Amino acid sequence: MSVFSNPAAGTPEQTRDYVKAILALLGDRDPMEVLRATPNAMTQAVIGLSVEQRRQPEAPGKWSINDMLQHLGDSEIVWSWRMRLILAQDRPTLTGYDQDAWAARLGYGEAASEDALELFGVLRRANLRLLARATPADLLRVGLHTERGEETLEHQCRLYAGHDLLHLRQLARIRASVS
Numbered sequence: 605m606s607v608f609s610n611p612a613a614g615t616p617e618q619t620r621d622y623v624k625a626i627l628a629l630l631g632d633r634d635p636m637e638v639l640r641a642t643p644n645a646m647t648q649a650v651i652g653l654s655v656e657q658r659r660q661p662e663a664p665g666k667w668s669i670n671d672m673l674q675h676l677g678d679s680e681i682v683w684s685w686r687m688r689l690i691l692a693q694d695r696p697t698l699t700g701y702d703q704d705a706w707a708a709r710l711g712y713g714e715a716a717s718e719d720a721l722e723l724f725g726v727l728r729r730a731n732l733r734l735l736a737r738a739t740p741a742d743l744l745r746v747g748l749h750t751e752r753g754e755e756t757l758e759h760q761c762r763l764y765a766g767h768d769l770l771h772l773r774q775l776a777r778i779r780a781s782v783s
Contacts, residue, residue: 608622608626608770623752623763626766626767626770627762628766629769629770630762630765630766633765635761635764635765636761638765638768638769639731639732639735639764639765639768642676642724642772643724643725643728645768646772649775649776649779650669650673650775653669653779653782653783655717657669658670658673658782660782661778662777662778662782666778667707667712667778668713668782669717669775669782670712670715670717671707672775672778673717673720673721673775674707674710674712674715675703675712676768676771677724679767680723680724680727680728680731681727682701683731684727684730684731686698686747686760687734687760690745690747690760691734691742691745691757695746695747696747697748698747698748698749698750698755699750700750700752735761743756743757743758743761744757
């Protein structure tokens with residue numbers, strides 16, 4: 605299993621390794637630049653692909669481009685909620701979620717990739733506006749993630765930027781396998 609697998613029933617060590625690997629993908633890059641660039645990069649990843657290619661997994665048991673776009677949209681919903689909790693409440697609880705259960709139960713395979721791109725874009729713009737008005741003290745506010753422990757909003761910006769880079773890399777790999 606890859607360090608980038610993030611199973612819902614993972615061990616604390618797996619969770620730590622996942623976070624470390626995601627942050628390593630970001631490295632010294634400015635997380636805000638990555639967060640701003642991701643919507644366009646997602647759109648570029650699907651240009652010229654047919655609906656069938658977007659729905660074709662790169663291998664049996666793996667996600668398709670369409671699944672990945674739906675996941676990114678849902679991840680942005682989750683982050684929108686977490687960010688607002690952190691900014692508005694003192695030390696709120698941030699629940700984890702089972703991304704594979706969401707994919708299976710929320711019909712990722714049947715949803716239109718254009719809808720996922722639109723959802724992601726709207727949510728990311730709203731989140732970036734919120735972050736633009738955040739003060740340095742706001743970025744240090746903490747939420748208590750049920751799997752990862754204390755996380756500042758600043759840490760979450762880095763984590764979500766790394767998450768973006770991971771999935772953009774996967775989109776490129778899947779595109780190459782279905783083109």
